[in-house]
Amino acid sequence: MSTDSVPRRRISNQVHLQAFLKSETCDGLVAFLENLNAAAIGKRNWKGSENGCPEVAEMCKLLERALDRISDFPPVKENARFGNSAFRSWLDAIKTSSVDEMEVLSGEHKEELAGYWWNSFGNGKRLDFGTGHEASFLVWLYAVFKMGHCSNLEAMVLYVFPKYLKVVRKLQAVYRLEPAGSHGVWSFDDFHLLPFLFGSAQFCQVPTSEAIAPSPKSAQDFSLVEQLAENNMYMDAMYQVYKVKKANFPEHSPLLCDLGKIRSWEEINRGLVLMFKGEVLEKFPVAQHFLFGSLFPCTWEVSAEDIAALDSPQVEQDAKPVYKSPFTDIKHQGGGGDMFAKYFGITRKPMYKDGGKTVSGNTSGATEDHALLSPPRTGIKIKGWVVETKKTHISSDHEIEAAKQGNEHMTSELDFPLPEMLFGKNFARFTHVSSGMTLEFNALDALCECKIKTTSDGEACRNVFKLPNAKSWSNRKDFNGEEIKEWRSDFDWTYTSTYGGTLKGRDRVVSKEHKIDYERLKLREPILFFDNVTLYEDDLFDNGESKLSCKLRVMPSCFFALARMWLRVDNTYLRSFDTRIYHEFGKDFVVVERTRKEADMATLRSLGCLDAKSMMDEAKVETLLPLIHSETEIINV
Numbered sequence: 001m002s003t004d005s006v007p008r009r010r011i012s013n014q015v016h017l018q019a020f021l022k023s024e025t026c027d028g029l030v031a032f033l034e035n036l037n038a039a040a041i042g043k044r045n046w047k048g049s050e051n052g053c054p055e056v057a058e059m060c061k062l063l064e065r066a067l068d069r070i071s072d073f074p075p076v077k078e079n080a081r082f083g084n085s086a087f088r089s090w091l092d093a094i095k096t097s098s099v100d101e102m103e104v105l106s107g108e109h110k111e112e113l114a115g116y117w118w119n120s121f122g123n124g125k126r127l128d129f130g131t132g133h134e135a136s137f138l139v140w141l142y143a144v145f146k147m148g149h150c151s152n153l154e155a156m157v158l159y160v161f162p163k164y165l166k167v168v169r170k171l172q173a174v175y176r177l178e179p180a181g182s183h184g185v186w187s188f189d190d191f192h193l194l195p196f197l198f199g200s201a202q203f204c205q206v207p208t209s210e211a212i213a214p215s216p217k218s219a220q221d222f223s224l225v226e227q228l229a230e231n232n233m234y235m236d237a238m239y240q241v242y243k244v245k246k247a248n249f250p251e252h253s254p255l256l257c258d259l260g261k262i263r264s265w266e267e268i269n270r271g272l273v274l275m276f277k278g279e280v281l282e283k284f285p286v287a288q289h290f291l292f293g294s295l296f297p298c299t300w301e302v303s304a305e306d307i308a309a310l311d312s313p314q315v316e317q318d319a320k321p322v323y324k325s326p327f328t329d330i331k332h333q334g335g336g337g338d339m340f341a342k343y344f345g346i347t348r349k350p351m352y353k354d355g356g357k358t359v360s361g362n363t364s365g366a367t368e369d370h371a372l373l374s375p376p377r378t379g380i381k382i383k384g385w386v387v388e389t390k391k392t393h394i395s396s397d398h399e400i401e402a403a404k405q406g407n408e409h410m411t412s413e414l415d416f417p418l419p420e421m422l423f424g425k426n427f428a429r430f431t432h433v434s435s436g437m438t439l440e441f442n443a444l445d446a447l448c449e450c451k452i453k454t455t456s457d458g459e460a461c462r463n464v465f466k467l468p469n470a471k472s473w474s475n476r477k478d479f480n481g482e483e484i485k486e487w488r489s490d491f492d493w494t495y496t497s498t499y500g501g502t503l504k505g506r507d508r509v510v511s512k513e514h515k516i517d518y519e520r521l522k523l524r525e526p527i528l529f530f531d532n533v534t535l536y537e538d539d540l541f542d543n544g545e546s547k548l549s550c551k552l553r554v555m556p557s558c559f560f561a562l563a564r565m566w567l568r569v570d571n572t573y574l575r576s577f578d579t580r581i582y583h584e585f586g587k588d589f590v591v592v593e594r595t596r597k598e599a600d601m602a603t604l605r606s607l608g609c610l611d612a613k614s615m616m617d618e619a620k621v622e623t624l625l626p627l628i629h630s631e632t633e634i635i636n637v
Contacts, residue, residue, distance in 0.1 A: 083127025130180030199234025
């Protein structure tokens, strides 16, 4: 346990995370959250610090000063889709003054409070904000409460917290902060969870002296949302969604639409509390960046080696954006085993288009030719096929080593530093039941195809280009923390994989006669099952992105999947290696279409990508990239 007054990171692996979750530290934070939640029940936001304590007034002054200082650092002109670098200057100013400012709350703990304070406004390096940052603000409130100087929980949740939201929302708008981990329409909100949680509590058990609480479904009535936003955090969060997102509500916010189907605010509130615990506190990508001090102590053993690594500025610099949306793992469609069912006890229904209207399909049970898989499995059984997906946590080094055991090919191929976000247990799998044929997409097999292989003539299996700072990257640590000793000629640090899926039970046959029926895919068929499975991601030391994912959808007449290896090296290169899978039920073959597209910056600029913002638009860039190679295969079933 650290005795330093400055709070520090103390979670570096799954063992530390599990120890944290079982600790009195975590129990205390959860109890504090639940007490704040209880204090908000049936009450409106405060207009002033009535019945507050001096510390509440001081906390609000701190937030007001932080808000006012935004005008001191106006956005700079630059070509970037997300994030304005002026945010770094604002955050640096907050950090510089934070210790002195915290002295009004506690001279003894001012350095510890300062750490929780500035960590709650976003990531200055990546210019992003997510639920982990608002969790840091929760820890800051908890630390103030734990000092014993303020016991007015109602003031904290109904007066201080809304002021914090005002600050961070202005930061998000002025500096265009990137949502850390958002999945677009498949999330409640790009940045926040706690406003929904506390706001739903405000509508629970409303006293007869107050206005009658609206029904959960009424949150889809913009005029009512606008009317109630000033007094309720849930409605204010909804108002922010309406301001930012366009189109019809069920299209831009299907999960919020589904929340409206829940019978009571009490059920919604219970589910959101469970979701905060399960998707924020229990997720390693978030928890590994929690700070610990004397008020929020680390009570588990952390080795000197781990402490040295955690306290290293380079480790902090190299870390991935970890403050993910808590809704990342919610299934877009699915049965009782998805996250929506886990926290709210209801099954999501698929959304599809019918004559321009968004329609909810029925996935609650089986039809005569298809049925969703039973929990904990996720997928669908349809017309002799089983389409199944799995999405879980980032793999630990122990899990990776366990997967290599007994697999000589994997052991020999995976001898390079692995991506920073590797989901080793995730997969998308297609199984033809009668033949036993399976086609699967998984991260570890894909990474085995990352090495640069050459023919006897010395020709590489793909285009090879020199990265701007590849030499400095050669000093990077691998997944097990061991330094790379020498430069690799068969590894270019881009994690480019030529992987087209793992096929068992059948062979691929090259075909010039078969093709994917894209006209059929344009038909407005109900989507019976849909998922998007991330296999790995890496930000290339903040020099771009490399990622592999598999999107799939199942309709009554066919299924279709797109596995895409996407690479963007800033100001250097873009690449899209795609594998498309298509099968019409009733036919005895699967069509596999594989394409490789890539270009350097000069080529892309000549094709219409003229600025950094357009380079970030994956959908647009993919259509512009020159086709380097294409091949169609069939798999007979």
